[in-house]
Amino acid sequence: MNAKLNRIATVWVAPVLLGAVAAVVGSHYLPESIAEQAKRQAELVPPVYFTAVNVTLPSGSVMFPPGEGSEIANANCVMCHSTGMVLRQPAMTISEWKIEIMKMRGAFGAPLPADQVDALARYLGVVNGKKSESGPSAVDNQAS
Numbered sequence: 001m002n003a004k005l006n007r008i009a010t011v012w013v014a015p016v017l018l019g020a021v022a023a024v025v026g027s028h029y030l031p032e033s034i035a036e037q038a039k040r041q042a043e044l045v046p047p048v049y050f051t052a053v054n055v056t057l058p059s060g061s062v063m064f065p066p067g068e069g070s071e072i073a074n075a076n077c078v079m080c081h082s083t084g085m086v087l088r089q090p091a092m093t094i095s096e097w098k099i100e101i102m103k104m105r106g107a108f109g110a111p112l113p114a115d116q117v118d119a120l121a122r123y124l125g126v127v128n129g130k131k132s133e134s135g136p137s138a139v140d141n142q143a144s
């Protein structure tokens with residue numbers, strides 16, 4: 001009978017006891033559970049609440065002011081930026097506008113046909129034009 005008990009002790013009890021010790025010790029080395037992480041972070045970070053806001057943007061004009069050549073500008077100059085990007089620049093002479101248009105074609109790929117450059121420059125010279133050809137140029141020529 002004693003021999004049977006001894007066998008039970010060695011075969012079953014000892015491994016179970018070893019397993020229990022390993023589980024207690026090992027549990028200290030387990031990664032932090034997601035629930036525990038959330039709890040710890042909730043203590044660190046105050047809650048954040050989002051609310052809806054209304055923003056009124058200034059009105060902008062999507063079309064160039066009507067005039068001879070405005071259709072060229074409307075067709076080629078507003079797919080990348082607003083009309084304001086063009087109209088709120090310092091006034092330029094027609095030849096300076098030509099350089100600016102060539103920059104838009106060459107550097108940025110504006111799809112304007114070459115034979116419309118002059119007509120567009122004349123139009124921009126009217127809506128945002130500078131009379132004198134003298135003085136420093138307002139454009140940096142990056143056309144080529």
Ligand code: HEC
Pocket residue numbers: 073076077078079080081085086089100101103104108109110111112
């Ligand atoms: C393919 C896109 C694209 C098209 C089309 C385009 N532009 Fe631009 N334009 C730009 C970019 C990008 C800038 C900003 C460049 C910079 O910051 O140097 C710009 C800036 C400008 C400026 C501000 C001055 C400058 O050189 O930065 C003017 C004026 C201008 N564009 C005029 C025009 C005109 C006129 C047309 C029509 C022929 C036109 N753009 C078409 C991309 C475009």
